[in-house]
Amino acid sequence: ALVVVHSPLPRLRALLQRCWARLERGLCPGVLGGQSPPWGPALAVQGPALLPQGINHASERSAEVPSLLESILWMAAPKKRRTIEVNRCRRRHPSKLIEVKRNIDVCPECGNLKQKHVLCGYCYAKVKAETRLIRMEMHKKEGGPFNAPTVETVVLYDGEKPTEKDEGKRIIERARKRPSWFVQN
Amino acid sequence: HCSFLSGAAWARGLLSWARPERWLASGSLFPLSCIHTSTSLQKIGKWEKKNRIVYPPQLPGEPRRPAEIYHCRREIKYSKDKMWYLAKLIKGMSIDQALAQLEFSDKKGAKVIKEVLLEAQELAVRKHNVEFKSNLHIAESLTGRGRYVKRIRCHGKGMFGVMKISRCHYFVKLVEGPPPPPEPPRTGFDQAKEYVQQLRNRTLVHTL
Secondary structure, three states, X not given: OXXXXXXXXXXXXXXXXXHHHXXXXXXXXXXXXXXXXXXXXXXXXXXXXXXXXXXXXXXXHHHOOOOHHHHHHHOOOOOOOOOXXXXXXXXXXXXXXXXXXXXXXXXXXXXXXXXXXXXXXXXXXXXXXXXXXXXXXXXXXXXXXXXXXXXXXXXEOOOOOOOHHHOOOEEEEOOOOOOOOOOOO | OOOOOOHHHHHHHHHXXXXXXXOOOOOOOOOHHHOOOHHHHOXXXXXXXXXXXXXXXOOOOOOOOOOEEEEEEEEEOOOHXXXXXXXHHHOOOEHHHHHHHHHOXXXXXHHHHHHHHHHHHHHXXXXXXXXXXXXEEEEEXXXXXXXXXXXXXXXXXHOEEEEEEOOEEEEEEXXXXXXXXXXOOOOHHHHHHHHHHHHHHOOOOOOO
């Protein structure tokens, strides 16, 4: 390995230069005299020579995908058992706990709880039940599938007469009082 | 000798031998209440027994002891870890707030816990002398492991794994009164004060 020392002191630098020059002279004593030193093989050793196919093999091997049997050695696996303390820290972290919902209100109609952006469950169930009965009446009137009329439908409750607006419309009678939430036109 | 007798008749015969002072000359059958029924053979859990403790009457000057109601449900088909999150949610809330949160939770255990809370509220009003059903708060809510059952779960290529069907218990303790105020989070200043106090508590042992 080549060691380069840059010393700020000029005297040390001069000394190093002289030492280096002496070394160079020791390596190649014949260079300064203008004649080349006698060259000759000092020792001949047979080293490992790459075969003509060896280079091709090397390039192929680098492009080859490692098979599953080899890649098993590089698969992720836990090194140690996770202690219960570590497990608890992960399971009880605030991000994993259920958040307290702040969007719960009281329905002004029925008094049950409802979420602010969702219809009240109780009121919706009431409407659903009434709609189911109206649809049953409609099925009875139609009598079968694919018999839906091409005109509008009007639902009339007890004591209601069809007005002149409801001339050509299909009328469904329901034998009960009009519910407060079903507003008549 | 006893093979021709039915089970109850044999037991009655046994009792008649064991207690001769109760032997009736008419030879009428003993009332069936002497024989153990199935409910007493099953173990009554510790949580259920907590409802049975009776305190001595309070002295006139003492502050009123708030009513405590212990209720539980056993062998719920749910995982105890998943149930724990719901139990942690409602810990320390008033019963109305807890019911509201559980109603709009999407978890399966929320429905079960809501039923348990309503049952407990009903118990409180009927049996434990609670005046207002809204004046209750949840002091403790815990989950416990129920009995697990092992089953085979089939995988591909003829492999199988052992699956465990887990069940859990849910315990709740309702206490009369408004919920306690949440304690303020520990600041660095509190921790420093405690540390200094610990240092001050140090003494020399085995000395004069």
